[in-house]
Amino acid sequence: MGARGKTVWLGLGSNVGDRAAHLRKAIEGLREIAGGAVKSSRIYETEPVGPGEQAKYLNLCVKLVTDLPPHQLLERCQQLEKHLGRVDRGRWAPREIDIDILCYEREILDEDGFVLPHPGIADRQFVLVPLVEIEPELVLPGFEESVSGLLQRLRATEGPQGVVEYRIRHQGGSRILPESMRYVAVEGVIGAGKTTLVKLLAERMACMPLFEEFENNPFLADFYRDRHRFAFQTQVFFLLSRFRQIQDHFQQQDLFRPQVVSDYMFAKDKIFASLNLDENEMSLYQRLSGLLEKQLPRPDYVVYLQADTKILMERIRQRDRYYERHIEEDYIEGLNRAYNSFFHYYDDSPLLIVNTNHIDFVRTPEDLNLLLDQILKGPQGVTYFSPGVKH
Template structure:
């Protein structure tokens, strides 16, 4: 089947493997890789240490960075290759609703509403789900310094917020993959299966597709 996508975005909770899958698929399909620039956010380590104090500056720094990347994607030359990203712009508000107070959220929303209207729209969104146990395992395995402060309760809140968001998501075709028992990094059969479903099966608008490889 001829490739039907110019822009694929992969989403999911911290530790679910969205960046890994984006990298693997971009290598297979010679796609331009656009990754979230979380390392450039100077407030992120402080946020995980003191969530209430640093939520707003962390959120605004992410909003500015993500919007700049969206503008770069919109200006993509027509002859450049497909784009695969490890986030969608709208995900920013999931974190804002979870972490900001009412006054902060109102200010944030006034800016977000302007930006989201002129952000890049994916041709397909892939939402990776996982159990909190698996997320905790993955985070411990990669052992990033600033992620050592992430609590199980925060991941539970975040997972619930993500599930709620994507249950109502209808801006792009949506594919849902439960990765709790899936290892597309080390198991080529799992990666092949996912690749087949994305690129060799018809994707219908506003359709939720659950994929659990054998």
């Protein structure tokens, strides 16, 4: 793909067969066509338009960048529809998959039935609702007001139509996170059990797991041997890696498991930086960190797993990761104090603080169920949870 490309918005719909699977495969195909990221709205279930009885549609809109000119892009979209099993039943008929080019940059076109922007956008809430979600200030070529304004005016004249967000139910998930918890971060000092809990949440609640790629840091093993010498390289690598990973994930988020549970949060990077960097390094780090953090979403809910230093050290020894073998207890003690201080003042998201000293949510199902029940209560300020602690 070229350095620039053209920005395009498309509408997708399906009301035959496994509607969600058709949409998922269509997005995968569009990623191949674009050769890069595809930004998507949520999925909406909508009433069919036109004469005759039909099943409800699933609709969404996507945004992508392409080097293909309009007619070639249309041809590729039609080839993708055919590949995904679309049967031509005529106008207003049910469809396995429908991929419409809604808007192609600032292009205005009317050639051989191919019209840009797509005719009827301003009269269809099932198009405008997902389009507004991904690009609320978009002004279509030939229009004077944004798509948000078009939707507001349409709703004022004909009332809200049957456009309802659609949530896929996964057979593997016996529980469902509250709708308000689309992005959950699990935090804690090394050895607290963050990654393990995220795996369990993903399995039981049909969430998309997001794991920190700490093993890819080439400075980590050296840092644990000589923290002063390798602190800045290690910290900047982590900062940029965490930024890239979160940004990439949310740009190509899996619509069919839209709720994300992560074993780290970007803001926690500051904790390690404050412990490991000198004054000059910290000044440079803060400038870089501040620029990056503004571009990332904040968690809707944070779970902070606490444990005493002795317990953390025992867990670290038991898992025996080669790059952690030189970790000193004083370092974990310092981290513990820094984490507790950070979350004492943390107020960017609702927070659940869990004392894990007396529970084993890995080997004891009762402990895991207690913790899951507490998480499922949902965001409500700061909550302290100390299972197994006798008062």
